Amino acid sequence: MPKRTxxxxxxxxxxxxxxxxxxxxxxxxxxxAGHMIKPGVAYRTxxxxxxxxxxxxxxxxxxxxxxxxxxxxxxxxxxxxxxxxPEAKKYLESKGMAFKVLLVIDNAPGHPQSxxxxxxxxxxxxxxxSTSLLQPLDQGATKCxxxxxxRLVYGKLRDVIALIAEAVHEIKPRTVSGCxxxxxxxxxxxxxxxGAINEEVMDIVNIAKELGGKGFSDMIEDDIREHIEDCGEPxxxxxxxxxxxxPTGSDDDVMEDTExxxxxxxxxxxxxxxxxxxxxxxxxxxxxxxxxxxxxxxTRGITVSLKPLQDLFDEAxxxxxxxxxxxxxxxxxAAAEPIILRREVSLPTSSRNPRxxxxxxxxxxxxxxx
Numbered sequence: 001m002p003k004r005t006x007x008x009x010x011x012x013x014x015x016x017x018x019x020x021x022x023x024x025x026x027x028x029x030x031x032x033a034g035h036m037i038k039p040g041v042a043y044r045t046x047x048x049x050x051x052x053x054x055x056x057x058x059x060x061x062x063x064x065x066x067x068x069x070x071x072x073x074x075x076x077x078x079x080x081x082x083x084x085x086p087e088a089k090k091y092l093e094s095k096g097m098a099f100k101v102l103l104v105i106d107n108a109p110g111h112p113q114s115x116x117x118x119x120x121x122x123x124x125x126x127x128x129x130s131t132s133l134l135q136p137l138d139q140g141a142t143k144c145x146x147x148x149x150x151r152l153v154y155g156k157l158r159d160v161i162a163l164i165a166e167a168v169h170e171i172k173p174r175t176v177s178g179c180x181x182x183x184x185x186x187x188x189x190x191x192x193x194x195g196a197i198n199e200e201v202m203d204i205v206n207i208a209k210e211l212g213g214k215g216f217s218d219m220i221e222d223d224i225r226e227h228i229e230d231c232g233e234p235x236x237x238x239x240x241x242x243x244x245x246x247p248t249g250s251d252d253d254v255m256e257d258t259e260x261x262x263x264x265x266x267x268x269x270x271x272x273x274x275x276x277x278x279x280x281x282x283x284x285x286x287x288x289x290x291x292x293x294x295x296x297x298x299t300r301g302i303t304v305s306l307k308p309l310q311d312l313f314d315e316a317x318x319x320x321x322x323x324x325x326x327x328x329x330x331x332x333x334a335a336a337e338p339i340i341l342r343r344e345v346s347l348p349t350s351s352r353n354p355r356x357x358x359x360x361x362x363x364x365x366x367x368x369x370x
Contacts, residue, residue, distance in 0.1 A: 023044075023069050024041055024042060024043045024044075024069050025041070025042040025069050025070065025071045026039055026040065026041060026164070027039060027040030027041075027042070027062070027071065027076075027079055027083075028040075028137055028141070028142060028145065028168070029084060029087075029103075029137075030136070030137060030141060030176040030179075031091075031176075032136070032177055032180040032184055032187040032188065033173065033177060033187075034172070034173020034174055034175070034176040034177040035091055035173065035176070036168050036171065036176060037083070037084065037087035037088065037091070038060070038061060038062055038083060038087055038165075039061050039062070039164060039165065039168050040061065040062040040064065040079045040083055041059075041061040041062065041063055041064065041164065042064045042065065042066050042069050042070065042071050042075055043063070043064075043065055043066075043069055044065065044066060044067055044068060044069040045065055046065040050161065051161065059161070060162065060164075060165035061161075061164055061165060062079060062082070062083040064078065064079065070110065071108075071110040071111075072110050073109075073110055073111075073112045075110070076110050076111055076112065076115075077112060077114075077115065077118075080115055080118060081118070084103070085119060085122070088101050088122075099121045100121055101121060101122045101123070102122075102123050102125065103115075103122055103123070103124045103125070104125045104127070104134065104135060104136065104183070105124065105125070105126055105135075106126070106135060107126040107127060107128045111126060113126065134182065134183050136176075136179040136180045136182075136183055137176075137179055138179075139178070139179035139180075139181070139182065140175070140178070140179055140197070141171065141175060141176050141179045143197055143228050143229060144171055144175055144197050144200070145167045145168060145171055146167075146227075146228040147197050147200035147201060147204065147224070147228045148167040148170050148171065148200055149163055149164060149167035150200075150204055150224065150227060150228060151200055151203050151204045151207065152166055152167060154204055154207040154208060154211065155207055177189075197228075201221050201224045201225060201228075202221065204224050205219055205220065205221055205224060266309075266312055266316070267316075268313065268316055268317065268320070271309055271312065271313040271316070272313070274306070274309060275306070275309075275310075275313070278302055278306055281302065282299040282302055282303075285298050285299055286299060
């Protein structure tokens with residue numbers, strides 16, 4: 001939140017106040033054509049409560065964690081291999097292009113020089129002391145995403161984890177492409193004036209005034225600009241040293257939900273419940289909307305939007321029908337091994353000789369005293 005909002009100020013006035021430390025690190029990557037790959041997120045816990053039961057591999061961001069939400073060498077290498085490489089391959093394949101990439105990144109402690117030799121198809125450049133001049137996303141795309149993200153937060157104030165992906169999705173390709181103008185002028189054919197951020201800032205201010213309250217009703221554009229241009233406090237020498245010495249980047253979580261949680265999967269019952277509720281909604285729209293044409297258009301849109309779930313439902317039903325019948329039958333008992341019956345013949349109790357017992361096959365008369 002910008003510093004003048006009453007939320008920020010009320011936190012400062014609380015007993016035992018400590019500066020707000022909850023933060024995350026974003027990894028943004030885009031090309032000169034304006035395409036942005038899935039953003040990376042480094043948060044300070046592996047499994048925050050808001051993401052309980054969620055499969056981290058299915059989030060709209062590449063999820064990572066570190067005790068201080070820092071981008072360490074380990075985490076960045078993981079992002080490079082597990083996010084950047086697959087996303088870059090996927091994009092180039094969709095364009096029918098060979099997998100040859102130039103990756104320009106900041107020369108920061110968390111970005112290892114070893115990445116220059118990590119993949120023969122990827123040339124990595126880490127220019128020193130030139131981020132503000134050459135790093136494309138620093139030419140405005142990052143600020144634009146932060147401004148869009150802030151506007152979306154003010155408009156919804158919830159579902160924050162999904163807003164990051166939405167902010168990245170909303171940025172226009174020509175805005176990202178324009179950020180490459182200083183580094184690769186020939187690749188930029190159409191460039192959008194980064195003054196587009198001004199429109200986002202004005203929208204944020206208008207939403208803040210609608211929210212009302214101290215710090216919101218009197219918010220001005222400079223408050224928002226200060227917020228989106230704020231990159232956080234620079235690392236101290238001690239923090240840099242700690243970052244460089246971090247062995248794994250996977251320290252014990254501070255606010256981890258310690259209960260073991262298994263991501264919940266779709267079931268036929270859950271999907272059927274969704275479809276029933278959707279049908280109720282469509283029936284209400286058709287009944288209440290005086291314009292039949294509009295009602296049909298809206299209900300058709302609902303049906304189209306549910307198609308991924310419908311495909312999932314159909315696939316699950318198909319798998320259920322294909323289950324072998326033997327799964328529903330009781331297992332046959334294992335073949336019984338031959339049972340060998342033995343009988344012991346006892347002599348009168350007056351016999352005390354332990355050799356007076358014989359097996360059924362022993363035809364010799366028992367020996368003993370008497």
